Amino acid sequence: MAALKEPVKIFIVQSLACFETPQQVADTVKQEFKIEISRQQVALYDPTKYSGRNLSKKLKDLFERTRKDFKENIEDIPIANKAFHFKELQKMYDDWGKNKVMRQNVLKQAQGLLQSGKSAGPSGLSEKEQIEIEMKRLELEKLKREVNPPESRPPEEDYKISLNPDEEIPNEPIL
Structure with missing residues (x-):
């Protein structure tokens, strides 16, 4: 395993926080920093994985901040x-x-x-x-009204008549 300097570690943590795969990060590190590392070594810098459980507090915080920013700033x-x-x-x-x-x-x-x-x-x-x-x-509002009926009925409900299936509509107004 290659010993990595701080800028490379930060790059790896930020790349993983942006949902890049360990293989993608390893390939990019090889291109950008001319350092060949395995994807297993990259996985050590992902605190969401078991292999990254011993990551330093500083890098864990960086990962969380970067992931949060990445999710919120889709534009x-x-x-x-x-x-x-x-x-x-x-x-x-x-x-x-x-x-x-x-x-x-x-x-x-x-x-x-x-x-x-x-x-x-x-x-x-x-x-x-x-x-x-x-x-x-x-529907939720209706259920809430049925469970906790208001103390006073709205005026439009005063004129509503509920009929059973065997009843007919009355000819005279109901007072």
């Missing part, structure tokens, strides 16, 4: 950005030149990207998901 990742998608699709469209079939496929992808943006609301949920959530919320 920093280019592929998660719609502008990036459209830019790449435009490049693909231009590269296909006279191939109409492939250009049409790229246009379909762009149209699908536009449609997914229209159906998703500000919360990122589709319209169907938002409706389902609203229905569940209304």
Whole structure:
């Protein structure tokens, strides 16, 4: 096992915190730092694994901070950005030149990207998901009212008549 300097250790911990595999990290360390390490040695720097249980407090904290930032800042990742998608699709469209079939496929992808943006609301949920959530919320409110009825009934409920299946609608108003 190669002895690693602090900058290499920090690089390994941050890469693992960003969900890269030990093999990917080992390959990158070889390219960037010209140090050949095994994926088993890389795994020693992942506190979520058994092999990383003895990692120093400083590196564990760095891992947790990096993982938290990575999860919260998805817009920093280019592929998660719609502008990036459209830019790449435009490049693909231009590269296909006279191939109409492939250009049409790229246009379909762009149209699908536009449609997914229209159906998703500000919360990122589709319209169907938002409706389902609203229905569940209304059902919960109804159940809460049945379990804990309000002390006074709303005026619109004064005129509601509950009929049993064998009863007929009355001809005269009920007072």
